Amino acid sequence: MKKFAAIALTATVFLAACGTDETSDTKEATADSGVSETDKDVKQELMKFYMAIPNTINAVDGDLNLFEMGQAEGTLPEGEELQTMKDAAILSAENAADAVETLEIPTALEGQQEQIETAFTAIMESYEMKAEALAKDASFEAADKKFGEADALLNELLVEQDLAPSSVYNEVSQ
Structure with a gap:
């Protein structure tokens, strides 16, 4: 023993x-x-944070996506059913804008905070534009362009950290 x-x-x-x-x-x-430990932390935090953006939006934008898919496929209902669908999509767009506003930027990304906040502002404006468009003609071209601005800003951050560019818009439009 x-x-x-x-x-x-x-x-x-x-x-x-x-x-x-x-x-x-x-x-x-x-x-x-x-590559310093700080750079690794920034890269890791950016990836986690970047993935949280579409996850947060997808939790609340289902009715908007349903409307947009129906519009693209030409399968939207008519009359009162269409109005009910539009009302749900408006609420969904408003909730998506609010959800983006609740995202907290990690302290490891404080050097990128201004660019992230600018991207978030563009995303929120995009959803607000969609809500307004749903009350009118339901044309989302300007809103989609605004969201593209946010994607471009976020992709700059990804590329700066040697990460592959992606598209939050593609992730939330499903």
Whole structure:
């Protein structure tokens, strides 16, 4: 039993020493590659945050998407049923704008805060424009263009962090 304890203790010390060496090797490799821990944090936080944007919007914009799909396919109902659908889509658009406003920018992204806030303003304006358009002719071209501005701003941030550009608009229009 004493031999087993001695072997276990030796193994534990050996493994702990190896773990310390790996940690310092990793830090040295990171320093050598020119990527700091802060840069990694920003990249990770940006990816998590970027994915939270469409998830937050998709939680509330279902009726708007349903209307837009029906409009694109030419399958919208008529009369009172159409008005009910429009009213639900208006509420959905308003809720989407409100949802974007509730998103909190992580502290790791404070260097990108101004650009993110500008993108969020464009997204909120886009949804407000859609709500207004639903009360009139339901033409979303100007609103979609406004959302494109937000996508461009967010993609700049992704590219700056060596991440692949994407489209929040494509993610929320499904």
